[in-house]
Amino acid sequence: MSNEVIYEIFEFLDFFHRYDAFLNLNQRFKNLLIHSPLSIQINLSLMSKSTFQNYYKFILVSDKYRIKSLHLSNPFVFDFILSSINIQLIFIQLETLILNNIDSKSLENLLNHLTFLSSLVSLSIICIDNIDHPNDFYLQIFRLPILKYCKLSFSKNYKLKSIPMATNQYSSIEHLIIECIIQINILYCFLSYVPQLRRLSCQSLVGYDNVSTDIRISLNNVTHVSLDQCHMSFDHLEFLIKQFCHKIHVLHISGHVIREHLDARRWKQLILNHLPYLRIFDIQFVYSAVVINDQQTYEYLFNQFNSQFWFERQWYFDYRRALIRGNRTGIFYSINPYRGKDYRLVGNINENTRLIHQETNLNSVLHVYIYGEQTINDCINYFPNATHVTFYDNFCLRTRSFSSTLNHIISLQQLTNIDIDTNRFSFQKFCELLQFAPNVNTLMIKSEILKGAYSESMRQSEIFRLASNINIIKHMTIKDKCTLKKIEILLSLCPRLQSLTSDKSMSSYARLSKALDGLVEYFNNEEHYLPKDILKTDKYKLVKKLLKYQSTDTQSLIKMYYQEKVHEQDRANSSSQVDLGKLFS
Numbered sequence: 058m059s060n061e062v063i064y065e066i067f068e069f070l071d072f073f074h075r076y077d078a079f080l081n082l083n084q085r086f087k088n089l090l091i092h093s094p095l096s097i098q099i100n101l102s103l104m105s106k107s108t109f110q111n112y113y114k115f116i117l118v119s120d121k122y123r124i125k126s127l128h129l130s131n132p133f134v135f136d137f138i139l140s141s142i143n144i145q146l147i148f149i150q151l152e153t154l155i156l157n158n159i160d161s162k163s164l165e166n167l168l169n170h171l172t173f174l175s176s177l178v179s180l181s182i183i184c185i186d187n188i189d190h191p192n193d194f195y196l197q198i199f200r201l202p203i204l205k206y207c208k209l210s211f212s213k214n215y216k217l218k219s220i221p222m223a224t225n226q227y228s229s230i231e232h233l234i235i236e237c238i239i240q241i242n243i244l245y246c247f248l249s250y251v252p253q254l255r256r257l258s259c260q261s262l263v264g265y266d267n268v269s270t271d272i273r274i275s276l277n278n279v280t281h282v283s284l285d286q287c288h289m290s291f292d293h294l295e296f297l298i299k300q301f302c303h304k305i306h307v308l309h310i311s312g313h314v315i316r317e318h319l320d321a322r323r324w325k326q327l328i329l330n331h332l333p334y335l336r337i338f339d340i341q342f343v344y345s346a347v348v349i350n351d352q353q354t355y356e357y358l359f360n361q362f363n364s365q366f367w368f369e370r371q372w373y374f375d376y377r378r379a380l381i382r383g384n385r386t387g388i389f390y391s392i393n394p395y396r397g398k399d400y401r402l403v404g405n406i407n408e409n410t411r412l413i414h415q416e417t418n419l420n421s422v423l424h425v426y427i428y429g430e431q432t433i434n435d436c437i438n439y440f441p442n443a444t445h446v447t448f449y450d451n452f453c454l455r456t457r458s459f460s461s462t463l464n465h466i467i468s469l470q471q472l473t474n475i476d477i478d479t480n481r482f483s484f485q486k487f488c489e490l491l492q493f494a495p496n497v498n499t500l501m502i503k504s505e506i507l508k509g510a511y512s513e514s515m516r517q518s519e520i521f522r523l524a525s526n527i528n529i530i531k532h533m534t535i536k537d538k539c540t541l542k543k544i545e546i547l548l549s550l551c552p553r554l555q556s557l558t559s560d561k562s563m564s565s566y567a568r569l570s571k572a573l574d575g576l577v578e579y580f581n582n583e584e585h586y587l588p589k590d591i592l593k594t595d596k597y598k599l600v601k602k603l604l605k606y607q608s609t610d611t612q613s614l615i616k617m618y619y620q621e622k623v624h625e626q627d628r629a630n631s632s633s634q635v636d637l638g639k640l641f642s
Contacts, residue, residue: 130157484509
């Protein structure tokens with residue numbers, strides 16, 4: 058086999074899989090790996106700290122000039138990098154960096170080194186908590202010399218803080234994504250730093266207060282703008298579009314709106330006068346119960362979008378009335394073919410709602426959001442290529458043939474992702490869904506649905522056994538608080554699980570493992586042992602099983618946990634004997 062063929066095989070494998078499979082096979086393969094011309098893309102999302110240390114010692118240092126991409130999402134690896142690695146030397150050729158679920162302290166420390174990465178063109182940050190010094194954080198990012206792509210994602214309720222308008226410092230960023238609450242006046246400050254911007258995406262843009270219109274920012278290259286979940290007056294939205302979007306080709310807007318946002322004539326004038334290059338006009342507006350009570354008025358507003366101006370551009374719209382979170386709500390949205398990837402399936406409050414344009418086959422839709430069981434029964438659409446489904450809000454199952462009903466709008470065999478974002482989904486139906494969707498590998502649930510699995514009879518039932526045997530779920534997220542009992546049920550139901558994450562349910566374990574990580578060296582000496590009494594407790598066994606999915610070393614964590622309790626009691630001038638019954642009962 059020629060070297061060229063071997064390198065082609067290497068290209069199909071993850072970097073670490075290459076080394077695991079071929080490094081010690083023979084001297085030829087070892088030499089090919091060490092002297093490979095291929096660039097290195099590293100994903101450390103599921104790697105333990107000890108494994109990373111080994112790869113760092115034997116591989117990363119020698120291959121530092123070939124490392125082009127690095128994906129980190131493990132707090133132990135963050136700490137090791139910050140404490141042990143000369144980032145400027147090891148990642149000198151790094152072009153893409155993804156920091157997933159990093160805490161603010163580690164992030165701020167890491168950013169101090171990033172300005173020395175002269176080749177970095179893409180940066181993605183998902184931060185799990187609030188940043189203490191946001192101004193310094195933002196400005197450090199803007200100082201990156203050749204950065205082109207930047208994605209900033211923060212916790213749901215985090216609000217971006219203001220920074221001064223740019224005067225003589227500018228960034229090379231061309232694609233900016235902001236995923237958190239941001240006020241429109243703060244967005245203007247951000248935009249002042251990115252004169253070369255081409256694509257802008259904002260989530261939760263807010264702007265109903267008085268905002269200065271004395272803005273002197275020139276953005277002549279912006280072609281794509283996406284404003285998702287925005288809450289702003291039409292005046293502010295109009296000013297934003299006039300000021301920064303005069304050359305855009307694609308405009309996506311979604312969010313809660315009031316009557317003025319549904320004025321077709323005002324939109325027409327805005328597009329004719331200020332958006333001459335616009336090809337895609339994609340909107341999804343949610344309006345409140347006040348709108349629904351004035352049905353004739355709003356049907357008149359919707360019908361204004363049925364005119365030659367909209368038709369000649371092939372821009373069509375639809376409206377539905379629905380119950381969302383128990384509230385009577387409506388959705389007005391565009392249904393053009395390019396709308397593609399996402400589709401929200403909401404039910405009508407009554408059967409008299411007239412649709413402006415009806416779709417029956419949506420080949421481009423990959424993700425279907427379902428707001429109620431009745432919407433499945435009423436749906437005449439089919440989504441042949443959908444691989445992701447979300448059951449949302451007030452979804453409640455009543456029919457016995459749920460899976461067969463769902464199968465007439467999407468192929469359950471084709472699904473790879475399921476999100477259950479509702480507490481009204483029975484555990485039995487959940488198991489049934491896993492049986493009929495055997496290729497799902499990623500799952501998000503709310504823990505409330507696990508109440509139905511508390512009984513021993515359910516966990517011993519045929520439906521539980523079949524679901525456990527069939528499903529291949531590898532990645533799971535628990536969206537709300539969850540007890541260890543519920544986690545134990547999930548681990549039993551999904552035996553092939555590789556990663557288990559949650560914003561809340563395991564935060565105490567994450568904080569514990571991170572806070573006590575430094576004490577592991579204490580147990581490297583032979584005279585320090587983990588008390589055997591701990592190993593006999595059910596809590597230890599469950600924590601051991603749980604931490605398997607947290608990519609860390611269980612024994613070290615439990616040792617640290619025990620030692621910290623000893624230190625706590627020493628500091629309190631009490632006995633140094635830890636009450637194991639309280640620790641692991």
